Each structure stands twice: as C-alpha cells, then as structure tokens.
Amino acid sequence: MNIQKLPWAGIRIETGDIAIVIDPIARILEEFGGAREPMYPISNFGKADALLITHLHEDHFDPAAIIEAYGAAIPIYVAAGLEDAVRAAGLTNVIGVAVHSTFELSRDVKVTALPSVDGLGDIQVAWFVEGAGRKVIHCGDTLWHGYWWSFAQNYGPFDAACLPVNGAVLELPGMIPTGQPICLTPEQAIAAATVLGAKTLVPIHYGTMQYPPIYNETPNIAARLAAASEVQLNVSMIKTMEKITL
Numbered sequence: 159m160n161i162q163k164l165p166w167a168g169i170r171i172e173t174g175d176i177a178i179v180i181d182p183i184a185r186i187l188e189e190f191g192g193a194r195e196p197m198y199p200i201s202n203f204g205k206a207d208a209l210l211i212t213h214l215h216e217d218h219f220d221p222a223a224i225i226e227a228y229g230a231a232i233p234i235y236v237a238a239g240l241e242d243a244v245r246a247a248g249l250t251n252v253i254g255v256a257v258h259s260t261f262e263l264s265r266d267v268k269v270t271a272l273p274s275v276d277g278l279g280d281i282q283v284a285w286f287v288e289g290a291g292r293k294v295i296h297c298g299d300t301l302w303h304g305y306w307w308s309f310a311q312n313y314g315p316f317d318a319a320c321l322p323v324n325g326a327v328l329e330l331p332g333m334i335p336t337g338q339p340i341c342l343t344p345e346q347a348i349a350a351a352t353v354l355g356a357k358t359l360v361p362i363h364y365g366t367m368q369y370p371p372i373y374n375e376t377p378n379i380a381a382r383l384a385a386a387s388e389v390q391l392n393v394s395m396i397k398t399m400e401k402i403t404l
Contacts, residue, residue: 173289212298277340315355322363
C-alpha cells in the first residue's frame with residue numbers, strides 16, 4: 159500500500175489496483191489568505207476509483223476541481239446526511255455512509271466510516287481503509303475526542319494515521335473568540351497516534367494556511383512533533399507529491 163501526500167489535508171492511497179483519494183482540493187480561498195504551498199490540479203496525482211470526503215468545509219471539499227479531474231460521475235462517499243449538498247454541487251454518484259458502516263471497493267479493499275468531532279460542529283467522519291494487509295485511518299480536521307480507544311480496540315493497530323497537526327485557532331465573524339484549537343495540536347496528534355497503535359503518523363492539515371487574526375496556525379509544528387513522539391512512532395512529514403510505502 160502506498161500513501162501519497164496531496165496539498166493541505168489530502169492523501170491518495172494505492173492498494174492493489176485501487177486508488178482512493180481523500181479530501182482533495184486545488185485551491186485555498188483568498189478569504190483565508192490563499193495558499194502558502196503550491197497547489198496543483200487534482201488530476202496531477204493520477205487516477206481515482208473512489209473519493210472519500212471527511213466533511214464539506216471548503217478546504218476539504220472542492221467540487222469544481224473534482225469534476226474537472228474525474229468527471230461528475232466519480233463515486234464519492236460522504237457522511238450520511240451530506241448527500242444532497244454534494245449533489246447540489248454537481249456530483250452525481252454520491253453515496254452516503256452511516257458511521258460504523260463498512261463497504262467494499264474490491265474483494266480486498268474495505269472502507270469504514272468512523273465517528274469524528276468537527277471543530278465547528280459540522281458533520282464529519284474519519285475514514286478507515288484496509289487493503290493489502292495494511293490499515294490506514296484519515297481523520298479530516300478532527301479535534302481530540304474519546305473515540306481513539308474504541309478505534310484501537312475495534313479496528314487497530316493501524317499502519318498509518320493521517321492526522322491534523324496545526325491546532326488552528328479561528329476568529330470568524332459572528333463567532334465568539336475562544337482561543338481554543340479547532341483541530342489537533344502536534345502533541346494531541348502524537349497522543350492520538352499512540353493510542354491508535356499507529357506505526358506511522360502522517361501529519362496533514364498544516365503549513366498551507368496562515369491568515370491572522372482569522373486563521374492562526376500553531377507555531378513550531380515539526381519541532382513539537384519530534385519532541386512529543388515516542389521512539390516506536392515514526393513521524394513521516396512527507397511533502398506534497400511525495401509517497402511512502404507501508
């Protein structure tokens with residue numbers, strides 16, 4: 159199984175003949191200052207047999223870019239309850255998946271929707287992918303929550319956990335500022351990966367956006383990940399376009 163890093167929080171998983179793309183985007187909105195890393199057409203990363211979307215925030219769901227790369231009929235899996243919104247964006251082959259439900263993409267590749275906690279209270283799922291004897295989980299832009307232990311008990315240990323690490327603090331118009339992160343901090347990501355029994359942490363959701371006071375990324379991410387990591391946990395900070403093999 160190969161994992162390729164896409165911009166921001168996106169990844170592409172190759173397992174056997176199946177290619178799965180999670181949360182691909184081709185732009186960061188100017189309202190958030192634009193992108194601080196190169197952005198690419200999604201098609202640059204190769205074919206996709208299925209798309210998995212963790213939630214519909216615009217930095218995780220880019221329908222125009224998806225349609226341009228794969229066409230409107232690409233199978234796209236979302237959390238149950240989001241189907242109409244995704245169809246309204248122009249996608250035609252939309253499958254809603256209930257939390258804890260599993261579906262097969264081939265005889266050897268299974269995907270399960272797991273619970274996740276969104277920093278703004280919107281519907282979100284984590285995606286657990288099994289294939290070629292390997293297990294990968296992608297958690298969107300999750301907060302710290304209490305599901306990690308049940309994930310480990312029921313689905314783990316994991317070969318790789320793709321977790322947000324930038325502990326972003328938002329000050330959005332109309333919302334009372336709290337100073338609290340809306341996704342995992344570096345230390346929380348290490349803790350979550352450790353509970354999950356992950357061999358490798360693939361950090362996502364960092365380095366692309368910084369637009370104070372609206373969007374504030376936590377500082378010193380790489381150093382803090384290194385300081386917090388256990389010896390048995392490999393932290394693989396792959397750059398966009400790079401791949402690792404599990």
